[in-house]
Amino acid sequence: MKKISFRDTGLKYALSPYDPPVIHVDPGETLVIEVEDAPSGQIRKKTDRRDRRSIPFGNPVVGPIYIRGAEKGKSISVSIIEITPTIGQGVTYFSEFNEEYVTGTPMLKFLGEKFPREPKICKIRNEQVYFSNELIIPYRPMVGTLGVAPHPEGEALSSSMLPGRHGGNMDLPDICPASTIFLPVFHEGALLYIGDVHAVQGDGEISGTAVEMPAEVKIKVDLKDEAFTWPMIENRDEIMFVATTSGGISLEDAIRTAFLELALWIEKKFGLNRFDALMLCGQVGKIRIGNLWTAAAKIEKKYLDALK
Amino acid sequence: MKKISFRDTGLKYALSPYDPPVIHVDPGETLVIEVEDAPSGQIRKKTDRRDRRSIPFGNPVVGPIYIRGAEKGKSISVSIIEITPTIGQGVTYFSEFNEEYVTGTPMLKFLGEKFPREPKICKIRNEQVYFSNELIIPYRPMVGTLGVAPHPEGEALSSSMLPGRHGGNMDLPDICPASTIFLPVFHEGALLYIGDVHAVQGDGEISGTAVEMPAEVKIKVDLKDEAFTWPMIENRDEIMFVATTSGGISLEDAIRTAFLELALWIEKKFGLNRFDALMLCGQVGKIRIGNLWTAAAKIEKKYLDALK
Amino acid sequence: MKKISFRDTGLKYALSPYDPPVIHVDPGETLVIEVEDAPSGQIRKKTDRRDRRSIPFGNPVVGPIYIRGAEKGKSISVSIIEITPTIGQGVTYFSEFNEEYVTGTPMLKFLGEKFPREPKICKIRNEQVYFSNELIIPYRPMVGTLGVAPHPEGEALSSSMLPGRHGGNMDLPDICPASTIFLPVFHEGALLYIGDVHAVQGDGEISGTAVEMPAEVKIKVDLKDEAFTWPMIENRDEIMFVATTSGGISLEDAIRTAFLELALWIEKKFGLNRFDALMLCGQVGKIRIGNLWTAAAKIEKKYLDALK
């Protein structure tokens, strides 16, 4: 089994088609990727703070991983097999950079206020995350950023902070062990990147950061002979389509977009006409908000099985 | 046990402080309310269509229910005990009125297109909803519209289509049997209204209507000596705060609002400071999108129990 | 010329079809309406504060004005002839109620902060508004709230704070002398309401209040044999359509809605096909943001004249 590590590839802060592949893998291959945490390893104890002068970028990723046979217009699948913390801890904090994510506007600056700056170092042990002595949270690891080199138009190069049709920083708790993510391929080899692993994260990542941890992520990659417009995710029970806000697309419209894609896919795969499929989603659809710019529209597979 | 029915009170289309109470109840009392469905009973078979000339309004409610002792500035609780379909069926359809809800813009009109108009009559039997012969959905009944006569400012009178701090048309699947809804009181007696029951509804009610059904709703009302800014909902496992989009408040900001209210409430009740509470929500919070203008921010009670 | 005053009709806080008309007028008639200011006259000097216990509602209006011959499905026009301040001053302030309008979220409450509460009393004299000794602003009077009894569905009753297809609290600086507003009629007689006059207001009314003043508004009402879906405004140089955010309609979608309506209207009136009309708007269209929930999409009439 192949293994790559940020220790060898360096920290990357973009999903870029211009970056030479760090590894080539075959369809069906399993791979272990060691990633640094979103604050680039700068916060390991309570007194640490992010130093943007020494490391200006955030959300480092490992890649690009070249998947042999991945062709433009088709897709790849990435199955998350296992996520293992590498230093037995994670960290969550109010990031100076993220304050406007939390408030929506520069209201803190306007008021001359700041959020508390002390990070919470959270031990991870026995499938539990120690938010504090009293508050022990189940370990629910997930990959925050997973994407291919982006769509040539609109996202020619994408920082590792930005999501889109290529995936990227979606912060969806559904990208977790036992799930498979399907991504459209925009460049030969797909050029996959992974990073920003969370020990646990709430919907909306409302405080701006999850329990960010360095980790090893074991994945299996494969080819998929199907064209996707947006990422699709499958787990044991559910199918979901993902859409993100972007130029002129509000969160409401991202939600609509994800459901319209889901309805069209149900028609294509199961023959239920798209209008009925949309009506079905109106009754049994679920919505997951990843971060505040990412929505997933879900349906349980049992309903699709009934259509076979 | 008292019972009221739309057959006696008529169909109401506003949550209004000017409407005389249809019943007075004591705190702790249990009550059965028979409600008509959202299309006012006009669609019972496939060939039926909504006729807005004969019944121009939609989403009829029953009320106001005057709760003795309910004082302005305090709250009431409404526990949903049971929801029973009264005619063994519900209906879902693309409503002409709701087309812009589904599309976000008048794009259908611009293109000269329409959605299919035939409603789906869904039998309800043995805890199952028959979306079609193949597609059988679990019966998950919920109350779409539940609110008090609204806040005097901003919502002095509210149609039964509009939600707000007073509750109203929130379309949250969490307002279901075994849940309790806490609502701020803006007028003496609270003046509670209920209607718009769904046999089942997906997150976002993305096709514009749920499986709309006439039903009997059994509730227990009570007083709560606590001030709420927005509705709170409690069920066996979760606490959630609700916020809705409105003048200048985007969906993202409604989600933020619900989480900020939740964090403040956790501080007040459990002593965890508001910043830590918000960080905790960043790790274990859940978001429910009701309709596209209603968000609920949730936390599991087990985390709060750990703080006791 | 007829005259009505809030002194006789009382302060109303809803645009309601259930409210008996305060006056009946003929098409073509001119009318003077004396309105109280948005804070209901409670802030006349620096030391005054809004007292919501004595006057809980805000944004009082005068009406309904019954316009003879106004039929459902057709429209009325309201030409603003003149707006005259009645007490020679207005007031602007950070309203406690409006703080979440300014911040987008309850972040002030979360931080334990408040905006300054002292109102600015602004003298109005010689076509100038005295914001302070140094800051003298041209008098640009406008009507903040102008609407008919609302659409039976979705807005059956509307508080005077809420805008919609019926008009209402749009806070558009374009509703000013020498402009004509066209409103769809949902109830026989149209049932027009007016209030919330501003001596001047910026786009977005970003601090939450304009220079709110009691005033006399001279209008001429008339019938229009045309069906509108949303309000239209015409002035010497421009035509504009208005749309507002509401259930599931984001601000981006409200802007799109206003332009789609404008393009369809251009096609209907001038024969330019709707797609070309939309493309034309892409080149010469203007957007006015009234308050943060109201958008107007404009075109200069000279372009339409060229199509004749």
Next chain:
Amino acid sequence: MKKISFRDTGLKYALSPYDPPVIHVDPGETLVIEVEDAPSGQIRKKTDRRDRRSIPFGNPVVGPIYIRGAEKGKSISVSIIEITPTIGQGVTYFSEFNEEYVTGTPMLKFLGEKFPREPKICKIRNEQVYFSNELIIPYRPMVGTLGVAPHPEGEALSSSMLPGRHGGNMDLPDICPASTIFLPVFHEGALLYIGDVHAVQGDGEISGTAVEMPAEVKIKVDLKDEAFTWPMIENRDEIMFVATTSGGISLEDAIRTAFLELALWIEKKFGLNRFDALMLCGQVGKIRIGNLWTAAAKIEKKYLDALK
């Protein structure tokens, strides 16, 4: 006077700190830049269509222009002196890529519909743009995309389609001759890029494209010893701050952000306290919507002069 052309530098589709400068200029220098149009020159006549296989990217820019002395944390100014069409025509069209910009969702795909594909070739002559034989529009040239290599965090690399604190694809009609744009510097030399010139563009660029034209842009660059968080624009009469929607920041919040930055800047420069400055903006502020993801908050300089 120096001149650079896309003919020599090639078409670039990203604002990137990794791209070697195409020219070094001194503060105070004047420069002429020849840019290709947004569809990369592929649409010159009615029968042309964009061919994304041969040129997958859109919105090409010229740069980076290294400005000597431009230091991180300070700013540069770019004065637009003149914009000259190079081929006497421009083009506007419904771009396949932009259809979801126009509709907000993939509703066209869902309905199996398309917008008309024929482009409008618009002659430009004597300060006029010929939209059609009847429709002649004043030539109001502007630069759609103008920005520096972006902020290291969040936008480490930015495609030429994405705006942000570094400027970029703002599509603001205010970036036109006789205006000066101030941009924060994130990398030594600032690394300026320019492209996407429009012969004319409406607010919101609602049909998805402006009259896109190849052009020569004459600019003067300079240093500014002031830190900006977002772009500022100055013209003869106005000062404006720009903010854009992005991860979790809705259009409403972008508008609020631009006004909060403007109010803080008024305080810093003119001593009016930030709360009064915000109140002043509430009375005299103007909003320009560029594309649907860019808002500018404006104030006329005459009000600031009164504070001196």
